[in-house]
Amino acid sequence: MSTDQLTGPDAEPAAPSPARSAGGRPRSGRARRPRSLQARRSGAFYVFVGPWILGFLGLTAYPLGYALWLSFTNSDGLSPNARFVGLANYREVFTDPDTLASLARTGLFAAITVPLTIVAGLILAVLINQPIRGRGVFRTLLYLPAVVPPVGAALTFKLIFDRDSGSANGVLDLLGINGIAWLGDPYARYVLIMLTVWGCGNVMIISLAGLQDVPRELLDAARVDGASQWQSFSRIILPLLSPVLFFQLVTQLIMTLQTFVPLLISLDPSPKGVGAIPESNYLIMIDVFAQYFANGRYGYASALLWVLFLFIMLITLLVFRLSKGAVFYSVDPEQTKPKTRTIGDK
């Protein structure tokens, strides 16, 4: 199916000029005008990469551009006569107290969950990396929560923290403490944090892979030199692991800023809309959703979306700069040789 799309005329405009001059077809050996092997290869490259470029333009760039355009209007998505309002929406993003509150809440949530998730994942990885029996079993069992689809995870936590039937209040009852309305304000935020940290299996696996790449000789040498366990962890393992952890920091941060599951844990199953979410879990994506679909403020919501997008891009760029490509470098097939070394030198 994808082949049809490729050789079709649509594939052409997306590809920059070299592709066009070479023709979309790789089997153009018998074409009327003979072309160099070089040009034919370029053509082939764009035949193969063209669908992705098209998809990127149509499903990522164009929607983002559309949202950018919306963000300068007062569109409500229905009436056709949306007016251009300049930067008014952006000004509102940075002055509206509700938006600022949900931005701050999201920032705080990220500042708590991201380090917690990474530290929890790292601790589990270090434990599993010890020379004990049954490591594989522990690894599998601890990774299991990360495999559960988000909806399943959210519903599970909803059952645990339900006021009447949940086990959380059951435990409190055993301790002689009165039950808590976990899914309401202000406790819902702690449930959300626990739910997020529960899925730290990915960080664990990635850290474990990093730990296993630490050269044995280095650790042996350190032991011979009389380094303590803690010293070899903090002075050798941690620095070697830093690019991996750094990368985790970025991906976790980006994921956390987009958190949308609270919609599911703290709502009744009947879809009442995002308005029913307790304030302590009213994160920025919930706000964006509500602005679009409950308030119909497409212009304002798009501005909010763009502010978030730019913020996330900024973080990503910053990290790429800071890590100086060490992370990607290590598996670049053109330079397969320097593997852990390059990471370590950083």
Add this chain to the structure above:
Amino acid sequence: MVLARRKVVYMLLVAAVVLFLSPFGWLLITAFKAQSELRAVPIHWWPHHPSLDNFQQALTLFDYLGYARNSLTIAGVYAVLITLASAWAGYGFARLQAPGKRIVFGLMLSTMMTPQIITLIPTYLLFAKAGLVNTYIPWVLWGLAGAPYLIFLFRQFFSNMPKELEEAAIIDGCGQIRIFWRIFLPQSWPVIATSLILSFSWSWGDYISPALLLDDDRTTLSVKIATGYVNEHGTGLYHLIAAGSVIYIVPVLALFLILQRGFITSSATSGLK
């Protein structure tokens, strides 16, 4: 000394496992309870009359299997298309040269980080304008575009294959498409399997896209179990939510346990890039 340390490690790991698996335990216990037991004071730590009734009701309160079929269709079509499309693009990045390749590759890598929800909402607005809401066409389009992460996986795999493979084929007069289809793709089955599993589970677990794009009768299981288990007053039926969730989660966990090697390796490489 060493033995004592091992004991501590064991104890910590067992404690972590108990803590991490206890949510599943409570989910199962709730799934076997009668509705009347949910309000019991003090709480019932174990179902007094465990039965499979909840599971039967969970399957029939709405057309559970019908929604499962919707999920399977969407996830299946999406997984196959996105795997082929990603292999296709990955081959281009791995084996072909062209001016502008570095830029396109950089763009591809940077989109790996693009926040999905942020593009999803405007994409939904555009799909709505184009009349694609409540069809499965968006998943076909998403599939055909490939996913940067999977493209990267295929690219890594194809890059490491020997040059002679391709050169012999070129001498035999094979075009690039045939080289890809006949020689490279069949060799890459480990990546294909990984890609199929990953993309299938993304789609199976996805909540937001179907919630936005599909009406109640065509939606997927993820959306339906989150919203479907209510009584006539709109109150949640927690025993059924539990049973329905168990049926929803177990296939995923089973798939993972069977294929865990691939799952875990692919997850690890994703972080080490």
